[in-house]
Amino acid sequence: MVRATIIGSGPNGLAAGVALARAGYEVRVLEAADTIGGGVRSAETTLPGFVHDICSAVHPAALTSPFFQAFGLADRIDWIVPEISYAHPLDDGRAGIAWRDIEKTAAGLGVDGKAWLALLRPLSSHIEGVVDFTGNQMLRIPREPLTALRFGLRMIDQGTPFARLSFRTDEAAGLISGVLAHAPARMPSLAASAAGLLLAAAGHAGGWMYPRGGAQRIADAMVADIEAHGGTVESGVHVTDLGDLDWGDPDAGDLLLLNTSPRLLLTHPDIPDRYARTIQGYRYGAAAAKVDFALDGPIPWTNPDVAQAPTVHLGGTRAEVAASENAVARGRVSERPYVLTAQPSVFDPTRAPEGKAVLWAYIHVPANSDLDATELITRQVERFAPGFRDRILAHHSVPASAREAVNPAEIGGDILGGAFTLPQAIRRPVLSTAPWRTPMRGVYLASSSTPPGPGVNGMAGWHAARTALADAGERATLGDLF
Numbered sequence: 135m136v137r138a139t140i141i142g143s144g145p146n147g148l149a150a151g152v153a154l155a156r157a158g159y160e161v162r163v164l165e166a167a168d169t170i171g172g173g174v175r176s177a178e179t180t181l182p183g184f185v186h187d188i189c190s191a192v193h194p195a196a197l198t199s200p201f202f203q204a205f206g207l208a209d210r211i212d213w214i215v216p217e218i219s220y221a222h223p224l225d226d227g228r229a230g231i232a233w234r235d236i237e238k239t240a241a242g243l244g245v246d247g248k249a250w251l252a253l254l255r256p257l258s259s260h261i262e263g264v265v266d267f268t269g270n271q272m273l274r275i276p277r278e279p280l281t282a283l284r285f286g287l288r289m290i291d292q293g294t295p296f297a298r299l300s301f302r303t304d305e306a307a308g309l310i311s312g313v314l315a316h317a318p319a320r321m322p323s324l325a326a327s328a329a330g331l332l333l334a335a336a337g338h339a340g341g342w343m344y345p346r347g348g349a350q351r352i353a354d355a356m357v358a359d360i361e362a363h364g365g366t367v368e369s370g371v372h373v374t375d376l377g378d379l380d381w382g383d384p385d386a387g388d389l390l391l392l393n394t395s396p397r398l399l400l401t402h403p404d405i406p407d408r409y410a411r412t413i414q415g416y417r418y419g420a421a422a423a424k425v426d427f428a429l430d431g432p433i434p435w436t437n438p439d440v441a442q443a444p445t446v447h448l449g450g451t452r453a454e455v456a457a458s459e460n461a462v463a464r465g466r467v468s469e470r471p472y473v474l475t476a477q478p479s480v481f482d483p484t485r486a487p488e489g490k491a492v493l494w495a496y497i498h499v500p501a502n503s504d505l506d507a508t509e510l511i512t513r514q515v516e517r518f519a520p521g522f523r524d525r526i527l528a529h530h531s532v533p534a535s536a537r538e539a540v541n542p543a544e545i546g547g548d549i550l551g552g553a554f555t556l557p558q559a560i561r562r563p564v565l566s567t568a569p570w571r572t573p574m575r576g577v578y579l580a581s582s583s584t585p586p587g588p589g590v591n592g593m594a595g596w597h598a599a600r601t602a603l604a605d606a607g608e609r610a611t612l613g614d615l616f
Contacts, residue, residue: 135158135159135160136158136159136160136382136386136387136388136389137159137160137161137162137381137382137388137389138150138151138154138155138159138160138161138162138388138389138390138391138602139162139164139379139381139382139388139389139390139391140154140161140162140163140164140390140391140392140393140580141163141164141373141390141391141392141393141394141398142163142164142165142166142172142392142393142394142543142580142581143163143164143165143170143171143172143353143357143367143369143393144171144172144173144174144393144541144543144581145172145173145174145352145353145356145590145591145592145595146393146580146581146582146592146593146594146595146598147163147172147391147393147580147581147595148163148353148356148357148360148367148592148595149201149205149356149580149592149593149594149595149596149599150391150393150580150595150596150598150599151163151356151360151365151367151595152205152356152359152360152363153201153595153596153599153600153603153610153615154389154391154599154602154603155359155360155363155364155365156359156363156615156616157599157603157608157610157615159389160364160365161360161363161364161365161366162365162366162368163357163360163365163366163367163368164368164371164373165367165368165369165370165371166370166371166372166373166541166542167369167370167540167541168369168370169369170353170357170367170369171188171349171350171352171353171354172189172353172393172541172543173188173189173190173349173541173549173590174187174189174190174349174350174352174353174590175187175188175189175349175350175353176188176347176348176349176350176351177350179426179530180426180427180428180492180527180528180529180530181428181527181528183486183487183490184426184428184485184486184487184490184492184528185347185348185484185485185486185492186348186426186485186492186494186530187348187349187350187476187478187494188349188540189349189541189549190349190590191344191349191476191478191494192342192343192344192444192445192476192478193342193343193344193345193349193352193590194219194333194336194337194340194341194342194343194589195265195332195333195336195589195590195591196343196352196590196591197213197340197343198261198262198265198336198339198340198591199265199269199591199592199593200265200269200593200596200612201591201592201593201595201596201612202591202592204612204613204615204616205356205359205592205616206616207352207355210355211345211346211347211351211352211354211355212345212346212347212351213343213344213345213346214343214344214345214346214444214478214481214482215234215340215341215343216234216341216342216343216442216443216444216480216481217233217234217235217442218231218232218233218234218439218442218443218444219232219233219234219336219337219338219341219342219443219445220232220309220312220313220337220342220443220445220446220447221437221439221440221443221445221446221447222305222308222309222311222312222446222447222449223435223436223437223440223446223448223518224304224305224308224450224451224518225450225517225518227436227437228304228305228437229305229437229439229440230242230243230304230305230306230308230309230312231309231439231440231443232309232313232334232337232338234337234338234341235338236250236251236254236255236258236338237251239338242305243301243303243305243306243309244303244305245302245303246301246302246303246305246306246307249300249301249306250301250306253288253291253292253300253310254331254334254335254338255338256281256284256288257281257284257285257288257331257334257335258334258335258336258337258338258339259339260278260281260284261335261336261339261340262278263276263277263278263280263281263282264281264285264332264335265332266278266281267281267282267285268285268328268332268586269585269586269591269593270585270586270593270597271560271562271566271567271568271569271584271585271586271597272559272560272585273560273565273566273567274567285328285331288327288331289324289327289328289331290324290327291327292310292314292322292327292330292331293322293323293324293325293326293327293328294322294324295322297322297327298452304451304452307451307452308447308449308450308451308452308455310330310334310452311449311451311452311455311456312447312449312455312472313330313333313334313337313447314326314327314329314330314331315330315447315449315455315458315459315472315474316329316330316333316474317329317330317550317554317588318419318420318421318422318459318462318498318550318554319419319420319459319463319554319555320459320460320463321455321456321459321460322456323555323556324556325554325555325556325559326459326554328556328559329554342444342445344444344476344478344482346482346484347482347484347485348478348484348485349590352590356592372542373398374398374401375401376390376398376399376401376402376403376577377401377402377403382576384574384575384576384577385575387576387606388576389576389577389578389602390576390577390578391577391578391579391580391595391598391599391602392577392578392579392580392581393543393580393581393594393595394542394543394581395542395543395545395551395581395583396413396416396563396579396581396583397413397545399413399572399574399577399579400413400414402572402574402577404574405572405573405574406573409564409572409573412563412564413563413564416552416558416563416583417552417553417555417558418501418545418546418548418552418553419501419548419550419552419553419554419555420462420463420498420499420500420501420548420553421498421499421500421501421502421503421534421537421544421546421547421548421549422496422497422498422499422534422537422547422548422549423496423497423498423499423503423505423506423507423531423532423533423534423547424494424495424496424507424531424532424537425495425496425507425508425511425529425530425531425532426492426493426494426495426529426530427492427493427495427526427528427529428486428490428492428526428527428528428529429486429490429491429492429493429525429526429527430489430490430525430526430527431489431490431491431525432477432479432480432491433477433491433493433515433519433522433525434519434520434521434522434525435518435519436518436519436520437518440518440519441480442480443477443480444476444477444478444480444481445474445475445476446475446476446477447472447473447474447475448472448473448474448475448514448515448517448518449470449471449472449473449514450470454470454472455472458470458471458472458498459472459498462498462499462500465500466500467497467499467500467503467505467510469510470513470514470517471497471498471507471510471511471514472497472498473495473496473497473510473511473514473515474495474496474497475493475494475495475511475515476493476494476495477491477492477493477494478492478494479491479492490527491525493515495507495511495515496511497510497511499533499534499547500534501534501545501546501547501548502534502535502546502547503533503534503535503547504533504534504535505533505534506531506533507531507533508529508531512526533547534546534547535547537549543581543582543583549588550582550587550588551581551582551583551587551588552582552583552587554587554588559585559587562583562584562585562587563579563583563584568601569584569585570584570594570597570598570601571601571602571605576602578598578599578601578602579598580594580595580597580598580599581594582594584597584598585597596612
């Protein structure tokens with residue numbers, strides 16, 4: 135039986151493992167950490183009984199992903215799909231609320247309701263076309279060209295200085311800026327606009343869902359499928375040199391797939407000089423400084439709707455959010471940073487003891503920053519939820535400088551697998567119609583450093599596995615495997 139060795143047990147590595155195991159390969163997944171899952175792990179990092187997600191917490195792209203749809207992820211684990219996808223509180227108790235129902239969202243935005251519908255309804259109502267366009271490499275003709283054109287025009291609209299003319303109210307402007315700021319990039323920018331519009335459209339299509347019990351449930355479901363098809367997943371195996379790894383014989387059809395930083399490819403003894411220079415020139419971006427909080431009760435948000443939103447963007451007005459992100463781009467951190475938070479225990483009592491709660495939060499910081507973000511995040515939450523500080527039982531902080539030790543793929547603390555710029559969206563990490571393929575026979579890159587980039591969707595892993603199968607003469611589709 136031909137072998138497939140996969141380095142990294144994040145969602146992309148596991149997706150590749152699922153596909154290749156179902157295609158008849160003897161799959162072996164190697165994970166550097168002591169626990170499997172990569173970006174979809176959960177653990178009690180603060181106090182016993184408080185379950186925190188280590189990296190990703192809410193998964194807008196999970197159930198719109200073609201791979202996960204074929205895999206049947208919706209039926210394999212228990213998903214929570216809240217009525218509110220995300221919220222953006224303001225200082226005076228007002229808030230922009232992105233309901234899953236786009237009409238309800240528009241109604242709550244008053245004079246900006248029609249503008250919100252014009253921006254997002256053409257995308258959310260054609261989410262399959264949006265996912266097809268954004269979920270692959272850019273050097274191709276999209277299946278729905280009109281949807282791709284609509285997406286591109288809105289990306290330009292929100293990614294240039296004219297974006298400030300889109301909305302008249304602080305609620306609507308703050309609501310869109312909060313979702314556009316997910317990607318650490320200058321604001322406005324085309325890259326941030328593209329990433330944010332995909333997320334916002336998903337919020338009005340399927341919603342921003344998350345697994346009951348923690349993100350770990352995603353990894354567990356995929357590992358179970360790999361094992362059911364004869365594969366194995368091993369933790370605590372840190373591969374640092376491909377020359378020392380026994381992964382088989384490419385002449386016999388054996389495969390090596392890397393759900394890692396592309397830099398690991400530089401240790402392959404047969405890497406061509408030109409390709410090595412390209413990989414060396416691949417850029418990494420700003421980082422994340424994350425804090426988990428164990429709380430003695432729910433967060434006392436001033437706005438009651440915010441208390442029902444699992445995802446909350448903190449940062450104030452659109453101008454404040456932009457100032458925060460642009461400070462990071464200049465190598466600084468704002469005193470009032472944009473904070474991305476998730477409060478999963480709002481609808482998931484398994485995350486904390488009865489009556490208690492958890493909060494997941496991070497800010498963007500310059501690469502390799504050793505900043506402990508606890509106080510900055512605490513002040514921003516307290517700003518919109520007076521009394522929050524008094525409910526903190528414990529916290530666990532992971533500065534950007536420590537993230538690479540937790541996950542070797544997060545170079546300098548970059549959780550997105552590379553700088554989020556428009557040029558790198560096209561050449562991620564190389565300019566190619568099949569960037570998952572490397573010049574080394576049998577070796578493929580299957581991480582978020584390849585298209586479609588970051589997000590828990592498994593698509594980079596599937597694209598890499600599909601490319602490997604095609605190179606072996608097996609043109610498998612998702613329908614063939616599931």
